[in-house]
Amino acid sequence: MSETPMQTGYRRANYFRVISTFCRNSLIRDMSFRADFILQCISSMSWAVMNFMLFKIIYRFTDSIGRDTGWGEHEFFVFLGTIWVINSLIQTFFMQNFDEFSDLIRTGSLDFVLLKPIDPQVLVSFPRTNWSQLANGGLGLALIGYSVAQLLSDPDKHLQFSVFTVLAFLLFIVCGVAVMYSVMLALASTSIWLGRNQNLYDFWFYITNFYRYPMEIYQRSGMGWALWGTFTFVIPVLVVSNIPARVLAQPSGTPWRWWEWSLAGYALLAAVLSLLASRWVFLKALKSYRSASS
Amino acid sequence: MLAKVQTWWTFFLIAVNERLVYRGDFMLGTLMRFLPTLTQIFLWWAIYDVISSRPDESLDGKIAGYRYGDMVAYYLMVTITRAFSSMPGLTSGVARSIRSGEVKKFLIQPVDMIGCLLVQRVAHKLVYYFIAALPFTLVFFLCRGFFLNGWPAPEEMLVFFLSLLLSFLLGFFIEICLGLVSFWFLEVASLGFIYMLLNFLLSGHMFPLELLPESPVNLRAAVDWLPLKYLAYFSAAVFLGKLSSEEMWRGLAIEAVWVLFFIVLARWMWSRGVRRYSAYGG
Numbered sequence: 001m002s003e004t005p006m007q008t009g010y011r012r013a014n015y016f017r018v019i020s021t022f023c024r025n026s027l028i029r030d031m032s033f034r035a036d037f038i039l040q041c042i043s044s045m046s047w048a049v050m051n052f053m054l055f056k057i058i059y060r061f062t063d064s065i066g067r068d069t070g071w072g073e074h075e076f077f078v079f080l081g082t083i084w085v086i087n088s089l090i091q092t093f094f095m096q097n098f099d100e101f102s103d104l105i106r107t108g109s110l111d112f113v114l115l116k117p118i119d120p121q122v123l124v125s126f127p128r129t130n131w132s133q134l135a136n137g138g139l140g141l142a143l144i145g146y147s148v149a150q151l152l153s154d155p156d157k158h159l160q161f162s163v164f165t166v167l168a169f170l171l172f173i174v175c176g177v178a179v180m181y182s183v184m185l186a187l188a189s190t191s192i193w194l195g196r197n198q199n200l201y202d203f204w205f206y207i208t209n210f211y212r213y214p215m216e217i218y219q220r221s222g223m224g225w226a227l228w229g230t231f232t233f234v235i236p237v238l239v240v241s242n243i244p245a246r247v248l249a250q251p252s253g254t255p256w257r258w259w260e261w262s263l264a265g266y267a268l269l270a271a272v273l274s275l276l277a278s279r280w281v282f283l284k285a286l287k288s289y290r291s292a293s294s
Numbered sequence: 295m296l297a298k299v300q301t302w303w304t305f306f307l308i309a310v311n312e313r314l315v316y317r318g319d320f321m322l323g324t325l326m327r328f329l330p331t332l333t334q335i336f337l338w339w340a341i342y343d344v345i346s347s348r349p350d351e352s353l354d355g356k357i358a359g360y361r362y363g364d365m366v367a368y369y370l371m372v373t374i375t376r377a378f379s380s381m382p383g384l385t386s387g388v389a390r391s392i393r394s395g396e397v398k399k400f401l402i403q404p405v406d407m408i409g410c411l412l413v414q415r416v417a418h419k420l421v422y423y424f425i426a427a428l429p430f431t432l433v434f435f436l437c438r439g440f441f442l443n444g445w446p447a448p449e450e451m452l453v454f455f456l457s458l459l460l461s462f463l464l465g466f467f468i469e470i471c472l473g474l475v476s477f478w479f480l481e482v483a484s485l486g487f488i489y490m491l492l493n494f495l496l497s498g499h500m501f502p503l504e505l506l507p508e509s510p511v512n513l514r515a516a517v518d519w520l521p522l523k524y525l526a527y528f529s530a531a532v533f534l535g536k537l538s539s540e541e542m543w544r545g546l547a548i549e550a551v552w553v554l555f556f557i558v559l560a561r562w563m564w565s566r567g568v569r570r571y572s573a574y575g576g
Contacts, residue, residue: 043487050495057505058341061357066340067347206329213333217340224336 013118019126026129040132044091048084048136052143055080069216070251074154077147078249079214083241084140086176087208091133094181097125098188099200105192108291121282125185148248160254169247172264175271176240182278183207183235189278189285211241214251232263236270243267301405302413309417324429331369331433338365358504363442364534368502370437371530376499377426378458379465379525381415385486388473392571393480401568408470408560415466446533453542457529460549464524467556474560477567496520498527521552 030037055076058065065071071079101124104110113123151159187203210231215238218224231238243264246252252260342362346355355361360368388411391397400407446454472489475482494500496517503523506513517523528549532542 039484043484046491050491050500053495054500057501057507060507061505062341062344064344065337067343069340202323202326206326209330209333213337213340217336220339220343227332227336 015119015122018118018122022126023129027131030131037132041135044088044133044136045139048139052077052080065214066216066220069214070253071214071216071249072251074147074150075249075251076214078144078151079241079245081140081142081144081147082173082245082248083208083212084143085137085173086180086240086244088133088135088137088140089173089177090180090184090204092130092137094125094184095133095201095204096128096130098184100128101188102191102200105289110289111291114286114289120286121185121279124188124282125181144248151249157250158254159250161248165247169244172244172247172267175267176244178271179236179240179274182274183237185278186281189282192285192289207235207237211237214245215242232266236267236274239263239267239270302409305410305413306417309414310421313418313421321425321429324426325433327373328429328433331366331373334369335366338362358502359536360502360504361442363440365502366437366440367442367534368530370434370440371533372499372526374430375458375461375526375529377422378419378529379461379497381465381469384411384415384466384469385473385482385489387411388470389476389482389486392473392476392567397571401571408564411470412466419462441534443535446535449539450532450535450542453546454529454532457524457532457546457549460546460553461524461526461529463553464521464549464556467553467560468521470560471556471563474563474567477563477571493522493525497522497525498530499525502531503527521549521556524549524552 055073059073059076063072065076104113104124113120116123148159148161151157152161184200184204188200210227215228215232218228218238228238246256246260247264250256256264339362342355342357342365345357357365397407400410445451468489472482472486475485479485496503496513503514503517506517508514517527524545528545531537532545537545
């Protein structure tokens with residue numbers, strides 16, 4: 001590949017139409033196997049419910065996670081719901097595609113992607129939409145709604161809730177999805193060099209593992225701070241879940257502290273930077289692509 | 295007799311060599327498997343930090359009898375028991391071979407399918423322990439401080455090892471039975487999924503069973519009547535000295551009975567299933 005596909009310019013392609021066609025086709029496909037679709041919805045939701053039960057049990061013994069962190073039961077369930085929403089968005093729109101990306105590379109079918117007059121990143125990222133995974137997101141929104149209502153009715157908590165907080169929440173969800181998308185894209189791209197990447201789902205599991213809990217739990221010991229630093233500044237997955245959840249749950253009260261504002265600003269920056277970095281990795285990887293088989 | 299032993303030995307060797315191919319991947323994968331434990335260490339620390347700071351002394355800094363160290367040690371021990379009892383791909387493998395008709399080869403060869411699968415599984419597990427020993431030792435050495443009681447007594451150690459062996463057999467035969475359901479229903483994936491879910495929750499994989507609520511449904515008592523707790527909780531509890539000598543041996547006996555039950559069930563299902571099997575597919 002002497003020229004990156006970007007330079008030849010595919011500006012005329014209507015990306016919105018392409019992506020919405022992908023989404024519609026996947027929906028039609030999903031709807032032709034309806035029983036299977038419903039089973040998949042149930043199975044992905046049951047994992048979420050199990051997670052919920054674990055914390056329901058934990059909160060029988062404690063009233064907050066971490067001393068003076070403010071992550072009481074309802075605050076934490078806002079956090080949990082936020083994670084479900086972000087996870088479900090990634091799994092609906094991207095996971096399956098990234099998983100198939102390594103197949104494209106192994107079989108040489110990536111040739112056909114590169115030949116089309118459209119940005120290959122779009123063609124790699126969007127062709128399949130796994131609509132059943134959206135069920136989890138719905139469940140997450142319900143949990144968030146319920147928990148926020150509980151917090152609002154609690155006279156001891158002075159929760160600030162307005163159109164502004166909802167918009168900010170949505171903005172940071174988008175940022176979170178952007179960061180997670182970039183991490184997975186970069187990981188999937190490495191399969192061009194490594195030849196295979198069967199463990200993409202494993203990687204997803206291990207990386208989400210670090211953003212599943214409020215970041216305060218890491219901020220007590222040297223090793224914890226090291227982890228916090230790594231997953232905030234090197235792979236910024238901690239801000240993905242923590243910032244949107246803090247916007248709604250306000251565990252340390254309102255107004256926000258200075259460090260919360262700076263982390264929120266950083267989350268915006270991290271989203272942009274990781275998109276750019278993953279784009280760079282993707283194009284760099286494409287340059288080393290040397291087709292396969294036929 | 296000798297020929298039979300030789301047959302099984304060959305099956306065993308093939309399976310061992312099959313597994314050794316990916317040893318590098320394996321070792322890294324094993325280390326990665328401890329990452330969730332790492333975050334759990336932080337999570338539980340944060341929870342115990344709250345509990346120990348509370349003025350009421352009734353809990354004494356414990357959750358359901360577990361101190362912070364016990365809790366982490368419990369999760370570490372569960373990784374060991376799961377290394378024995380988990381059987382990735384067994385149910386789906388049996389189901390697939392029945393559905394695709396591959397199972398025919400066991401009907402014409404003088405080789406027993408369940409026995410063959412057992413030998414292969416033993417081989418895979420042995421290779422796994424051999425390779426995973428290094429990362430496991432490393433992690434347990436780094437985490438030795440969490441084992442507040444130090445090494446268990448010889449008696450507990452003995453019951454622990456016996457229960458691990460039984461948990462391997464129990465996990466194996468439960469999944470074989472689930473797979474053999476394919477003789478009657480073509481699709482067992484959802485059955486396998488339900489099993490996985492219940493297993494995760496009620497075997498003690500997710501948290502120590504003492505944490506289960508007693509109301510509105512007394513799950514705490516219900517798990518004692520299920521075989522699932524022997525797949526994760528029991529061995530860990532024995533190692534951590536949670537059970538009295540009598541409870542330990544009784545638990546071991548019940549586990550043995552469960553193993554026997556599922557062996558007989560698997561045999562019975564196999565003989566019934568083969569009779570109604572119509573051998574379609576290539």
